[in-house]
Amino acid sequence: MKTLLRLCVLLITICTYAQSTYIHCGKIVDTQSGKVLNDKTIILSGKTISSVQDGFVVPKDADVKVIDLKSKTVMPGLIDMHVHIESETNPKKYLEAYTLNDADVAFNSLHYAKVSLMSGFTTVRDLGGSGVNVSLRKAINEGKVIGPRIFTAEKALATTGGHADPTNGSKKSIVGNPGPKEGVVNSVEDAKKAVRQRYKNGADLIKITATGGVLSVAKNGQNPQFTLEEIKAICETAKDYGFHVAAHAHGDEGMQRAILGGVKTIEHGTLMSSETMELMKKNDVYLVPTISAGKFVSDKAKIKGYYPEVIVPKALDIGPKIQGMFSRAYKAGVGIAFGTDAAVFYHGDNGKEFFYMVEAGMPAIETLQSATITNAMILKMEDKLGQIKSGFIADIIAVNNDPTKDIKTMENVVFVMKEGKVYKQ
Structure with missing residues (x-):
């Protein structure tokens, strides 16, 4: 009996060591302190971080895996708070609503998810799709496919004819009368029902289109599209x-209606006034700037035929203004949450956002904190994501250079680990 017990203990010990990994890091970005630390060893146990040790610790057991990142800068996996994982920009995008089946969307989303993860984004917040994003989240969580951890809004909520009305631009015979089930709200009661439907469909959060949008097939890109009462009903039910x-x-x-109504983040924020910035600070609302999307659409709008004609003047007007607004908002003290609107531009180019933020006046370390500890806090995952720290999930990435000195290095992530598993090395 004693021999059998010793054998069991030995097997458990062997399995435990086999699951351990040591990562030798030349530099680590400590997102909590805002400092870059030299010569550290991250010790993992399975999917979590056990400890962070000074120097390059040599494991006593030969079976422990050692990953050499001594020439790299290591940091927590990045979090993008605004993506659309089901689709991607292309000149035929507006036909795809009529030519792609759900299965086509699903297979396309597998590619976009993998590209996102390989770019260093181990967690994303999907702000609206067809509902395939819920199934994709499940498949990733179950380890069936490769991709980032997804928090999804499922289908974004709109008003009739507003940004995210799924029938905008359709011919009359197929427009119909979409309602709360389809994510279209026209009353306080609709608002409550639409939120509950998203819950039923498997959403993690709610996204509303508080104003017109650039890429919807509609003339106005900035008018308010929900009443304050509707937004309050959405936020209270949420x-x-x-x-x-x-x-x-x-x-x-x-924007002001959305803030007063109780939202947590404002996406884009292009025409934000100083008064609204103060309102955001007062109500603890964060700006997700999506500068990358603004630059991309303003460039593509100059190519004839890339977008429907009704979109072109909006893209040329709104797109170039986002970066300047972001600069003013940051300097005014508005909380910043990193987000890009990937899908409006190409998935995998999310890292360009860091440079645009730095270019607009935000220190590099703060841009990294916005994509880690700030976003983790908004997602209520601040005790699991956004830091390389004991007890945290082992989402770890690396780049060639120190991003606090060379922010463009964030556009080339060379190592990706999610939940202790290496996906890119």
Whole structure:
């Protein structure tokens, strides 16, 4: 019996060591302190970080895996708070609503998910799709496919004819009358029902389109599209279900209604006034700037035929203004949450956002903190994501250079680990 017990203990010990990994890091970005630390060893046990040790610790057991990142800068996996994982920009995008089946969307999303992860984004917040994003989240969580951890809004909420009305631009015979089930809201009661439907469909949060949008087939890209009462009903109902609410908004009036209504993040924020910035600070609302998307659409709008004609003037007007607004908002003290609107531009180019933020006046270390500890806090994962620290999930990436000195290095992530598993090395 004693021999059998010793054998069991030995087997457990062997299995435990086999699951251990040591990562030798030349530099680590400590997102909590905002400092870059030299010569550290991250010790993992399975999917979590056991400890961070000084120097390059040599494991006593020969079976322990050692990963050499001594020439790299290591940091927590990045979090993008605004992506659309089901699709990607292309000149035929507006036909795809009529030519792609759900299965086509699903297979395409597998590619976009993998590209996102390989770019260093181990967690994303998907702000609206067809519902395939819920199934994709499940498949990734179950280890069936490769991709980032997904928090999804499922289908974004719109008003009739507003940004995210799924039938905009369709011929009359197929427009129909979409309602809360399809994510279209026209009353307080609709608002409550639409949130509950998203819960039923498997959403993690709610996204509303508080104003018109650039890429919707509609003339106005900035007018308010929900009443304050509707937004309050959405946010109050969302709170009941443990959701936070993200609000797409370009126009200032729609932003103010969204903030007063109870949203947690403002997406884009293009025409934000100083008054609205103060309102955001007062109500602890974060700006997700998506500068990359603004630059991309303004460039593509100059190519004839890339977008439908009704979109072109909006893209040329709104796109170039986002970076300047971001600069003013940051200097005014508005909280910044990193987000890009990937899909409006090409998935995998998310890292360019860091350079645009630095270019607009935000220190490099703060851009990294916005994509880690800030976003983890908004997702209520601050004790699991966003830091390389004991007890945290082993989402770890590396780049060639120190991003606090060379922010463009964030566009070339050379090592990706998610939950203790290496996906790129």
